[in-house]
Every structure is written in structure tokens, then in C-alpha cells.
Amino acid sequence: MPVSKSSLITLKKIDEKFVLHLFSKSIELKKNFNEHRLSSGPYHSGYKGTAALLFFEPSTRTRFSFEAASSRAGYHPMILDGGIGTSIEKGETIEDTISNIQALRPSFFVIRCQDHVNLEQIDSLIDVPIINAGWGKRGHPTQALLDGLTIHEKLGSIAAKNILFVGDIKHSRVVASHRELSEVLKYNMGFCAPREFLPEVISTGIQCFSNLPEALEWADVVIALRVQKERHENENLFLIEDYRENFGLNNERLKLAKPNAVIMHPGPINYGVEIESEILQDPRCVILKQVENGAFLREALIRSIVDKEKGD
Ligand code: CP
Known part of the structure; x- marks a missing residue:
């Protein structure tokens, strides 16, 4: 196994310098890409290898943006989309599927999977980088x-x-990763949710609001989250009308x-529940900008951890 293999399973050990390098590289890639669209000729230098994109849970944004990012970085994507039509239907395990692929x-793996899959153990058995694309x-x-x-x-910076x-x-899972990233980039997190949607334990330093108007006055950035019914043990947690x-x-x-303020949502959106579609017209809303940036951020990540392109 190469000593220098670097996967991205969590953000617990990521350092600030690396994250800021990813941000500046993403912005540079976006500029180059947009300039290239106005010209002709190949966008990258050619084929470097393959990217195994394995999605054992549904995805639109993450899957397509990793597909775009891999291609733009020179890696041909090999895609497993939900397991339908593969030997998973015949009982092959996820672990065995990955070792066969x-x-x-492939030059690297991108994996979306359920909580019960031991992604860290899989990472220890695979000799190329693994990128977590959503883990339960x-x-x-x-x-x-x-x-x-x-x-x-x-906003120029996320710090503070x-x-x-x-x-x-x-x-x-988006909040779980923001908890890790906030430690690195030193931003403040606030939660506003009905009691049923708050974690049992909330770290000190996180502001909790039961009142949305008060929370909105506090916020520089508002990230709305989907009501994730597929992960609820109690299906009748609340009335959608009360929530809305x-x-x-x-x-x-x-x-x-x-x-x-910056208004965001990671997607997919349940319109009429967490968001009304009218807010897409608000100039502060950057939901599609998040999707656009996702592909450049992922390309910058692939170039950094697979190609080992260095920052400044
Ligand atoms: N934000 C996000 O992970 O969207 P998808 O589930 O469509 O990939």
C-alpha cells in the first residue's frame, strides 16, 4: 500500500491550509472552465485512469458532480448506481463488490453507503484513495x-x-460534517428545529433557537435541511403543516x-415543507451555486489527493 495514500472519510483531521487550498483551487478551476467554454480544444490533458463511483444510496447532485469532476480531471468514471442490475441483487456484499472493482x-473510489458499512475498514484494505460521498x-x-x-x-471568508x-x-450527515469543519475553519453553528429533530447531545458552543425569527436575525448564513423521512424510526413524528x-x-x-445573508440548501428540496419555491428568486439564495461549486470542489479534491497536485 502506498505510504502517502490520502482518503477523505471524515473532516476530523483535515487542516485549515488544505481546505483553503481546495477553495482557491476550485475558484481557479471554475474560472478556467468558464473561459474554456468560450474557446475550443480539449479541457484536460487526456486519460489518466478510471474513477470507481459507487453509490449504494440514491443521489443526483453528488453522483453527477463527481462524474463531471472525474472527467474534467482526466479520469473515466465507472458508475454503480444503487446496485440494480449488479450482482448485489444476487446477494454479493458491498465489501466484496468493492474488492472486485x-x-x-481504478485510480480512486467515491463511495456513498449506509451507516452499517464500515467505510474506515474498507479504506484500510484498499490501496487507492476513497472519498466519502455520503455515509448514512x-x-x-x-x-x-x-x-x-x-x-x-x-462573504470573503467563513471564519467567525x-x-x-x-x-x-x-x-x-451534512450537519455532522459541518460540526467537524467548523472546528477547522472556526465558524459558529446554530440550530433551529422542533425538539424531535434536535440531537440528544448538542456540543457546547452551538446556539439553539426554538424561535425561527430570532434565529434568522442571528444568522449570516441560513442552511435549510430536508425532512429525512427515510431515516425516521417513528413515521408520525409531526404534522408537515405544523413544521411548515x-x-x-x-x-x-x-x-x-x-x-x-446567504440562503442555502444541500438538496434535494421538499418544496412546501422546508422551503417555498419563491425563495429561489431571492438574490441571496445560492442553492444552484452550491451545485455548480460542488463539481469544482470535487475536481480540486481529486487533483489534490489523487494527482497530488500541490498548493502554494
Ligand atoms: N446534496 C446531496 O448529497 O444531494 P444528492 O443526494 O442528490 O447527491
Whole structure:
């Protein structure tokens, strides 16, 4: 196994310098890409290898942006999308699927999987980098990084900013990764949710609001979260109407947010629950910018940990 293999399973040990390098590299890649669209000729230098993109849970944004990022970085994507049509349907385990795909010598893996899969153990058995593309409720590091990039681009820096999460915080892997990233980039986290959607233990330093107007006044950034029914043990946790009334974001509510607040959502969105579609027209809303930035952030990550391109 190469000594220098570096995977991205969590953000616990990531350092600030590396994250800021990813942000500046992503911005540079976006500029180059947009300039290239106006010209002709190949975008990259050619084929470098293959990327094994294995999605054992549903995905649109993450899967397509890793596909775009891999291609732009010179890696041909090999995609497993949900296991349908593969030998998983015949009972092959995820672990065995991964070791068989490793025999095809991809340059790196991108894996989305359920909580019960031991991604850290798989990483210890694989000799190329693994990137976590969403691991049950445990974490979604590239989503937190692309959120960080989008905030960095809009506000100049994320350090010391107040980032408010509204919604199903307890079941959110995005929040789990933001908890790790906030330690590195030194931003403040706030939670606003019904009691059922708050974790049992909330770290000191996280602001908790039961009242949305008060939370919106505090926030520099508002990240709405989807109600993740597929992860709820009790299916009748609350009435959607009550949730929408107390925690849903709409144009009227967002009048209480700061004039330069940044409004985000990792997607997919349940319109009429956590967000009304009218807020997409609000100039402070950067939801599609997050998706656009995701592909550049992931390309920067691939170039850094697979190609080992160095920062300044
Ligand atoms: N944000 C996100 O992970 O979206 P997908 O589930 O569509 O990949």
C-alpha cells in the first residue's frame, strides 16, 4: 500500500491550509472552465485512469458532480448506481463488490453507503484513495466543503460567521460534517428545529433557537435541511403543516434575515415543507451555486489527493 495514500472519510483531521487550498483551487478551476467554454480544444490533458463511483444510496447532485469532476480531471468514471442490475441483487456484499472493482485498478473510489458499512475498514484494505460521498447519517464531507466554498466566495471568508441550520438536524450527515469543519475553519453553528429533530447531545458552543425569527436575525448564513423521512424510526413524528408553519422558509420569513445573508440548501428540496419555491428568486439564495461549486470542489479534491497536485 502506498505510504502517502490520502482518503477523505471524515473532516476530523483535515487542516485549515488544505481546505483553503481546495477553495482557491476550485475558484481557479471554475474560472478556467468558464473561459474554456468560450474557446475550443480539449479541457484536460487526456486519460489518466478510471474513477470507481459507487453509490449504494440514491443521489443526483453528488453522483453527477463527481462524474463531471472525474472527467474534467482526466479520469473515466465507472458508475454503480444503487446496485440494480449488479450482482448485489444476487446477494454479493458491498465489501466484496468493492474488492472486485479494486481488481480493475481504478485510480480512486467515491463511495456513498449506509451507516452499517464500515467505510474506515474498507479504506484500510484498499490501496487507492476513497472519498466519502455520503455515509448514512455519519457524514458528507464534500457537501460541507462545497458549502464552505460557496460561503467563502459570497462573504470573503467563513471564519467567525454565524451559520444557522434549520430543519432535520438529528438525521443530517451534512450537519455532522459541518460540526467537524467548523472546528477547522472556526465558524459558529446554530440550530433551529422542533425538539424531535434536535440531537440528544448538542456540543457546547452551538446556539439553539426554538424561535425561527430570532434565529434568522442571528444568522449570516441560513442552511435549510430536508425532512429525512427515510431515516425516521417513528413515521408520525409531526404534522408537515405544523413544521411548515413554524420552521418553513418563505419570502415573508426571509425579510427577517440580514440583507446580505446567504440562503442555502444541500438538496434535494421538499418544496412546501422546508422551503417555498419563491425563495429561489431571492438574490441571496445560492442553492444552484452550491451545485455548480460542488463539481469544482470535487475536481480540486481529486487533483489534490489523487494527482497530488500541490498548493502554494
Ligand atoms: N446534496 C446531496 O448529497 O444531494 P444528492 O443526494 O442528490 O447527491
